[in-house]
Amino acid sequence: MKEQVSALLRKALQELMAKGAIPGCDLESLSVSVPSRKEFGDFSTNIAMVLASQTKRRPREIAEIIQESMAGLHDVFDRVEIAGPGFINFSVTPKMWVRVLHTILEEKERFGTSGFGKGKKVQVEFVSANPTGPLHVGHGRGAAVGDTLARVLRAAGFEVESEYYINDVGNQMNILGLSVFCRYRELFGQETPFPENGYKGEYIRDIARKLIDLRGEELLALPKDEAIALCRKFAAEIILDGIREDLELFNVHFDHWFSESTLYRDHKVEHTMDFLKDRDLSYEADGALWFRTTRFGDEKDRVLRKQDGSLTYFAPDIAYHKDKLERGFRKIIDIWGADHHGYVPRMKAAIEAMGADRDCFHALLIQLVSLVREGQPVSMSTRSGEFVTLREIIEEVGKDVCRYFFMMRRSDAQLVFDLDLAKKRSDENPVYYIQYAHARICSILRNASELGHVPDVSRLEEDALTTGDDLDLIKMIAGYPDLVVSCAADLEPHRISFYLLELATAFHRFYNRNRVISDDSRLTMARLILVVAVKQVLANALGLMGISAPESM
RNA sequence: GCGCCUGUAGCUCAGUUGGAUAGAGCAACGGACUUCUAAUCCGUAGGCCAGAGGUUCGAAUCCUCUCAGGCGCGCCA
Numbered sequence: 130m131k132e133q134v135s136a137l138l139r140k141a142l143q144e145l146m147a148k149g150a151i152p153g154c155d156l157e158s159l160s161v162s163v164p165s166r167k168e169f170g171d172f173s174t175n176i177a178m179v180l181a182s183q184t185k186r187r188p189r190e191i192a193e194i195i196q197e198s199m200a201g202l203h204d205v206f207d208r209v210e211i212a213g214p215g216f217i218n219f220s221v222t223p224k225m226w227v228r229v230l231h232t233i234l235e236e237k238e239r240f241g242t243s244g245f246g247k248g249k250k251v252q253v254e255f256v257s258a259n260p261t262g263p264l265h266v267g268h269g270r271g272a273a274v275g276d277t278l279a280r281v282l283r284a285a286g287f288e289v290e291s292e293y294y295i296n297d298v299g300n301q302m303n304i305l306g307l308s309v310f311c312r313y314r315e316l317f318g319q320e321t322p323f324p325e326n327g328y329k330g331e332y333i334r335d336i337a338r339k340l341i342d343l344r345g346e347e348l349l350a351l352p353k354d355e356a357i358a359l360c361r362k363f364a365a366e367i368i369l370d371g372i373r374e375d376l377e378l379f380n381v382h383f384d385h386w387f388s389e390s391t392l393y394r395d396h397k398v399e400h401t402m403d404f405l406k407d408r409d410l411s412y413e414a415d416g417a418l419w420f421r422t423t424r425f426g427d428e429k430d431r432v433l434r435k436q437d438g439s440l441t442y443f444a445p446d447i448a449y450h451k452d453k454l455e456r457g458f459r460k461i462i463d464i465w466g467a468d469h470h471g472y473v474p475r476m477k478a479a480i481e482a483m484g485a486d487r488d489c490f491h492a493l494l495i496q497l498v499s500l501v502r503e504g505q506p507v508s509m510s511t512r513s514g515e516f517v518t519l520r521e522i523i524e525e526v527g528k529d530v531c532r533y534f535f536m537m538r539r540s541d542a543q544l545v546f547d548l549d550l551a552k553k554r555s556d557e558n559p560v561y562y563i564q565y566a567h568a569r570i571c572s573i574l575r576n577a578s579e580l581g582h583v584p585d586v587s588r589l590e591e592d593a594l595t596t597g598d599d600l601d602l603i604k605m606i607a608g609y610p611d612l613v614v615s616c617a618a619d620l621e622p623h624r625i626s627f628y629l630l631e632l633a634t635a636f637h638r639f640y641n642r643n644r645v646i647s648d649d650s651r652l653t654m655a656r657l658i659l660v661v662a663v664k665q666v667l668a669n670a671l672g673l674m675g676i677s678a679p680e681s682m
Numbered sequence: 683g684c685g686c687c688u689g690u691a692g693c694u695c696a697g698u699u700g701g702a703u704a705g706a707g708c709a710a711c712g713g714a715c716u717u718c719u720a721a722u723c724c725g726u727a728g729g730c731c732a733g734a735g736g737u738u739c740g741a742a743u744c745c746u747c748u749c750a751g752g753c754g755c756g757c758c759a
Contacts (some may be wrong), residue, residue: 165702175701182739213702214739259759301759417757428685428755435757442759470686471754494687497752538695541687543752545694550708554721557708565721573718580718615698627696630707641714641723682721 130229130607134172134219135161137205141198142176150194152184163608170208170218171604178215188215224591226600227655229607233662234586241669245614246287250457253279255464256376257294260369261305262330266498267466269379269519270544273535273675274495275464276381277622280673285617287460292385294449297365298393299442304328305368306361310348312337313360317346330516336364375520379528380675392448398440401448402433410482420447425478425487447479454485462620467494467541493620496543498535503549526551529676533560536626536674559630560676563667566633568682570664573645577657580646584657593655598639602659605635606666613673622673629670636663 139159145151164173177192192211199209208220233240255275258268279291296302308327312334315321323329340348340363348356376383392398402418405411410421411433418434420443433444453461461480465472473492481487500507500517507517523531530551537559538544554561574584594600609628616624645656668678 160701162698162701165697165704169702173701178701178739188739216702296759299759415757419757432757437757439757441757467687468753469759473686496687542695543688547694556721558721559707561721562707565719569719569722576718611698619699621698624696624698627706634706637722638724640718641720644718646718682719 130221130225131161131163131172131611133205134221135159137199137202138174138176138195141195145194145198151191152180152186154180154183164216164218169212169216170210170220172219172221174217174219175215177211177217181215191215192217223595223600226603226607227589227591227594229603230589230658230662231586233606233665234584234658237665238669238672240665241609241613241673242284242286243610243614244286245617246282246285248286248288249459250290251282251287251460251462252290252292252453252456252458253282253462253464254292254294254453256372256381257296258372259296259301260365260372261301261328262368263332264372264375264519265516266500266519266522266546267495269522269531270498270535270540271464271466271495272376272379272381272519273532274493274540274622277532277536277625277674278462278464278493278616278620280675281613281616281622281625284613284673287617290384290458291382292387293383295369295386295388298389298445302361302365303357305364306357306359308333309336309340309360309364310353310357313340313348316341317349319349332368333364336367339363339367375518375523378523379519379532387449389445389449392445392452397452398445398448401451402444404451405433405447405482408482420475420479420482422475422478422482425481427474427478431475443475443479446476447483450476450479450490451483454480454483458489460489460491462491462493464493464495467496470494491620493540495540496538498544498546501545501547501549507548522546522548529564530558530560532675533563533626536623539621539623559626561682562637563629563633563671564677564679565682566636567664567667567671567678568680569640570636570660570667571680573660574657574664577646577653582646582653582657584661585654586658588654589658590651590655593651594659596643598643599656599659602635602639602663605632606662609666609670625670625673629667629674632663632667632670636660636667 138161139156142151142156142159146153159174159176161172161174164170177195178188180186180191181188189211192215195217196209196211199206202209205222205225206219207222208218210218210220212218236242253275256264256268256272258264264272275291279289283289304324304327307324308329311321311323311327316334316337340360348359351359402411405420410424412419412421416436417432419430420433422431423429431443432441433447434440450461463476470492476492477487477490480490500522526534526548534546534551535544550557556562577584594603612624612628616622643656645653645660647653664678671678
């Protein structure tokens with residue numbers, strides 16, 4: 130609808146400009162918005178004020194010219210008014226609004242999708258936790274945000290690939306192997322000093338036990354290095370399988386799992402190092418190899434190869450992102466913990482060094498999640514192995530609640546996860562509130578069906594819905610496609626959760642003040658179609674968040 | 683010391699990227715079930731948008747400074 134209004138306005142402006150009645154300007158920046166107050170109509174534009182400020186003419190004078198040129202569109206607008214300093218406000222006719230219902234019922238689960246992204250290839254990489262332990266709540270937030278964003282971008286017409294980067298190379302993997310080996314030996318009564326920086330969680334013992342089930346005491350006889358390597362491989366596989374299961378349980382699916390080790394296997398790290406060297410973007414100093422990131426706006430150069438000859442984490446990461454570029458992604462989105470924010474400038478530098486536009490890379494930073502139970506913070510620390518896993522939370526409060534709660538805040542704001550609230554089945558819990566709206570509609574439809582009322586769009590009469598309550602609801606769902614676009618454009622998927630809450634509120638209000646099924650068969654049909662449309666939008670938006678839309682509760 | 687993020691109602695937070703009289707939810711208070719699911723609704727109250735300057739027709743939003751909190755500033759990952 131907004132698009133239609135925008136198009137009509139654009140057409141009117143073009144004609145006026147051609148006649149020289151108003152100053153010219155590029156129509157790209159034309160902004161049509163939904164005003165904050167109902168009295169200001171359905172849509173509003175500030176174009177007259179923008180044009181006026183460019184030419185020192187009075188805004189209202191220009192507004193009047195535009196108003197006049199659009200006054201004839203009676204089938205679309207009830208009113209075109211000038212208000213305030215020079216806003217032009219449009220009120221769309223009820224008939225036009227009712228037509229939106231046709232669109233929704235025809236498009237069904239496709240309603241809200243658009244061609245905004247124009248098929249541009251975009252990659253969203255998220256979670257990417259090291260396979261050294263189970264996913265914890267922090268990873269859960271990244272998973273919820275990343276998966277929702279991927280779905281949102283897809284709906285907005287981007288060609289999206291979601292990816293999990295497996296850090297299966299490097300020191301932390303050796304420590305993992307060593308940690309498991311120590312527990313393994315302990316289980317045979319061979320006391321072994323546990324590494325200072327080892328993984329202390331109980332899951333390490335579980336893995337050691339599984340290893341014993343499979344291989345018995347075989348490893349004790351092997352050379353230590355070999356035994357540790359075996360432990361490492363075994364542990365990584367088990368942990369990664371666990372991560373996959375947890376994500377599946379969380380309704381998060383990846384299109385692609387990318388293993389860091391393949392970068393070495395395929396010599397991509399090596400080639401990247403050569404690439405930088407050939408362009409004089411790296412140099413030797415103090416026995417190390419440095420990348421000239423300062424050429425691309427970083428505050429200091431960064432080490433690629435350490436004095437001891439081993440690579441930093443950064444080196445394969447550059448190769449990884451080079452690979453992303455080579456795979457043809459025009460927009461690369463990485464979702465990281467906020468504690469990695471210092472890493473953004475050097476990654477942008479790397480992107481630019483590889484000849485791409487630095488703005489095609491986006492790092493979405495996810496802030497900390499803290500858990501609260503009975504008003505008390507739940508203590509967590511990864512180091513000591515005392516952390517609450519994602520799986521525990523899902524099992525305690527349910528997948529749907531969990532996904533919603535992680536999306537209740539902007540991703541760069543800290544999140545307090547209230548476990549007691551999450552389990553409450555009342556109006557305080559937004560998830561049940563929203564799902565209840567969906568279930569209620571399903572119930573109405575069941576009752577209607579028993580009475581022989583079957584929603585049929587072809588029998589929808591355009592003047593059957595006239596009350597403010599009916600139209601408010603239509604306007605709300607009509608705005609859904611714009612919401613999806615704005616979430617995709619700004620990479621802010623959390624807005625979906627707020628929209629859902631507002632839509633559910635609008636529906637519950639409607640329900641309490643109006644009857645869908647009544648003696649008036651014309652109105653009954655129209656309202657049935659209206660609630661089917663609301664149900665569809667609720668389901669579509671919940672779907673973007675990976676949350677179920679129950680038929681009954 | 684330098685850099686990034688945050689500061690909006692008693693609490694938790696939105697605010698569509700500069701628009702009109704700043705909005706929700708919870709908590710508080712008062713109401714609504716003979717009615718399609720009360721896991722619901724309606725009403726009341728609640729504000730120096732941390733503070734001070736600046737930019738302009740117009741600022742919670744942009745710029746500068748100050749204050750408060752969080753996080754970074756590894757040849758860790």
